[in-house]
Amino acid sequence: MSRIIIGNWKMNLNLAEATALAHASVAAAEKNPELDVAIAPSLPWLVPLKEELKHVPKNFHLASQVVSQWPEGAYTGDVTAVQLKGLVEYCLVGHSERRRYHHEASEIIAAQIKQLLDVKIIPVVCFGEMSQSPSKHISSQITLDLRRDLQGLTADEVTQCLFAYEPLWAIGTGHPATPEYGATVVTHVKAWFEEKFKQAPFVLYGGSVTEEDAGSLGHERVLDGLLVGGASLSGKRFKLICERF
Ligand code: PGA
Numbered sequence: 163m164s165r166i167i168i169g170n171w172k173m174n175l176n177l178a179e180a181t182a183l184a185h186a187s188v189a190a191a192e193k194n195p196e197l198d199v200a201i202a203p204s205l206p207w208l209v210p211l212k213e214e215l216k217h218v219p220k221n222f223h224l225a226s227q228v229v230s231q232w233p234e235g236a237y238t239g240d241v242t243a244v245q246l247k248g249l250v251e252y253c254l255v256g257h258s259e260r261r262r263y264h265h266e267a268s269e270i271i272a273a274q275i276k277q278l279l280d281v282k283i284i285p286v287v288c289f290g291e292m293s294q295s296p297s298k299h300i301s302s303q304i305t306l307d308l309r310r311d312l313q314g315l316t317a318d319e320v321t322q323c324l325f326a327y328e329p330l331w332a333i334g335t336g337h338p339a340t341p342e343y344g345a346t347v348v349t350h351v352k353a354w355f356e357e358k359f360k361q362a363p364f365v366l367y368g369g370s371v372t373e374e375d376a377g378s379l380g381h382e383r384v385l386d387g388l389l390v391g392g393a394s395l396s397g398k399r400f401k402l403i404c405e406r407f
Contacts, residue, residue, distance in 0.1 A: 169187060170202045289328070332368075338369050
């Protein structure tokens, strides 16, 4: 599997803007065939973008920002994994903004992962600490959190997921973790995965990634990719991030 860069557009852009940015993101994928590149637009744009982007390189993918924990039914405003099937290859799960503003707790996250795996959409499971502190301490807190989020999942299910280490203090703050800090935490977390599930999954870094630090993050080979928020809203910046990682 190639390293992957995912643009998380969050709740931004009208359709015309989304279409233009999607084309710029496809161009970034075309220029960097050794990478996988994905974009996660707002839900209503997935269908028109899927139509618009009929001829894209194999390394370009669409992702969803959300999925329901339930298979179907009376859950106003939710979208099922089955409905997303065919539209996206990846879906974010457990993003700190969903945990914070939509109270998505660990049981919900585990259920969402199951829904996605059932239809072979790859969950991108986000995790990260609230505040910065020595990374050994952080890593044990994180593995405790992950243990909760992954409760009830088999080792086989866990190894089908991607993960994104996103320290909360770095998301949207303009203060990314240093590449060394990110790499140290991810190294610890991967060791925990190996011990518990016999295999370490892909782990991306996210949190205020810009074109300025993409190169040094890329040098940390333990990082398998990036989850980019704000900077993915500019085609030019996103392209530079892909080139430099
Ligand atoms: P940011 O967002 O790059 O704007 O910090 C990252 C994320 O929330 O996934």
